[in-house]
Amino acid sequence: MAVSESQFEDNRETESEDDIEARVGWRYTAARIKADTTARWGLYVVTVVLFVAIYAAIDSNLSLLTFGVLSDYTFARLLPIFDHPTYIPSPGEGTQHMPPYFPLAEQPWNPLPAGGTLEHPLGTDHTGRDYFTRIVYGTQVSVFVGIVSTFIGLTGGTVVGAVAGYYGGRVDDVLMRIVETVYAIPPLILIIVFTVFVGGANIWYAVLGVGIAFVPVFARIIRSRVLSVREMDYIEAARAAGVRDREIILRHVVPNSFAPVLVYATLQIGVTILIVAGLSFLGYGAQPPTPDWGQMLNIAHGYMHSNVWLSIWPGIAIMITIMGFNLFGDGLQDALDPRIDD
């Protein structure tokens, strides 16, 4: 046994040619996500949502998606399901251009809320704007807001947590007490107070506020990892080699403490989207005319009785997006955790 072991010591233990056997690395993680149905669906949803968001940014008036593709099939209007008046006679004023959804329920002669038209698949909102277009743009706003505020929380939390954990002692005490103070305040209240304090309701302040509100969560996660990583010999070796602290934190401490934070960040994107939507709903986030889902819900809830679909569509959009990020985050967690075996 000793002989064969000594032979192996000087030969390669792993063959790089045969990466299929590897149990670490990107390819392995990707393979595990693929094998996990939940994670795979999460990934699909996230991909679609991201695609829509990016598409909305590139094709700024959605010409292809709504008016191009769908209008090509205008013959479908001949089908009864789409046969639906977009021009509704108004008493005393001849004809008026009206949105298909909004007023319908108020018309006693139209008993059911009808479906959309090809021009307006989901109908229009109270001002006659295409609801589908606004939902699509809402994706862009929500995804952007979710990612940016999570990124702010992640960056801030990583810096605070890594510095606190690496230096320990008084630095740790001071930083973590501040973090815990922030942590103790309910996030929604903290963010609202913050936005009011820095200058009022604005989506950017809301994003920044959400980011700051989640610094403590990330700081605590990364600190707990750093506490074990900093005891590793390679940290000591780096110090013995004369590497400065800043570089040790950036190159050795953070990369080795990052995996749990990354997983948490994926889950956190869903949470931040929800919180920003909630803020917008309350009127502290996106302001009209920004097509934000939360803000759309805010307006739609006033028309709940006349047209419930105005509330349902943004709600579905929020639900799908958050579910996608959550499923993906869960799957990523399982894929990165070597103890969970499939």
Place this chain on the structure above:
Amino acid sequence: MSSEPLLRVENLKTQFFTEAGTVRAVDGISFEVREGEIVGLVGESGAGKSVASMSIMGLVEAPGEIVGGEITYKGETIFGLEEGPDGELRKRDDALSDEEIRTRIRGNEIAVIFQDPMESLNPVFTVGGQLREFIELNRGLEADEARAEAIDMLREVGIPDPEERYEEYPHQFSGGMRQRVLIAMALACEPSLIIADEPTTALDVTVEGQILELVDELQSKYGTSFVWVTHDLGVVAEICDRVNVMYLGEIVEQAPVDELFYETKHPYTDALLDSIPRPDRTVTELEAIEGVMPEAIEPPSGCRFHPRCPDAREVCKRVHPETRVVADADGEPHRAACVKHDAFDVDYEGSPPLAGATRETGDGVAEGTASELAPNPADDGGEGRE
């Protein structure tokens, strides 16, 4: 040989201020390392070997602190204390600043090889990348040159296909290979001194042999001095020129390697030698040292080894022996801290043996009647932190 040694450590004291009390991990050790010499630092786990080596690098972390002594490297004081005007100890003006130690000494002049090769490389970067970064950092080379240099170093330490292995991650290397990488890293900046902190402890015996051979070979090629921290006297016999045996924060014996093995002067070293497993003896015949090393917060009075010492006598409980020259080995002093030698005039022979002492009386060496009784404060102690 009488000229200034490469490294001189004088009366170094490192303590850890814990809630349970002050741990005197290193308690007044002195030794020197000359050019091109491998000096062993031997002792049980917890003797303070690692703390001593970290103190040399100035890498003792809170709650630990170097509270006394002087470390001179190439004639420069890298650590020294003096009493300030307010009576507090402060750093001497001629000592190098922390910044100077970091940029000039660490890595460039003194490098360290750590115990566990599995944990001494950052798992998220390639082996070559880490080696290259280290070379770039300490030698100010361009990335390309540093890369070439790194590959050369990998070849130098006997890694096959260094170009390919350069791109691999630490987990793709075996323990022995990783230790070779760490040696390459230590040698990369051609330091004058390498502190090897139990570098072969985590390796199996065959690989250990290969690493020792490699070190021997590279040592004669580069002329680098080593401080070799280990608990393995077999390794010491193989590689060291001179040896310091540590027990509970103190150096109890200091001698050239052959002298230490053939003319052992301290009962602790004796006991260590007896406890080495050997093929010609079964486990039951092995003479393990009785008991465990005491707590360094409150070390035993007198000689710290006396509760476990087979030669202990009544006087050992009272007299704390400092390290003295007890013999001469071809011009080299042989120092030991044991009162049974003539150099200590404390009536060892006339003192009754302690109850726990296992050896027959009468085989002591020293004789005398005088009373250099230096009662040792009971709280004097030290503990190693590995």
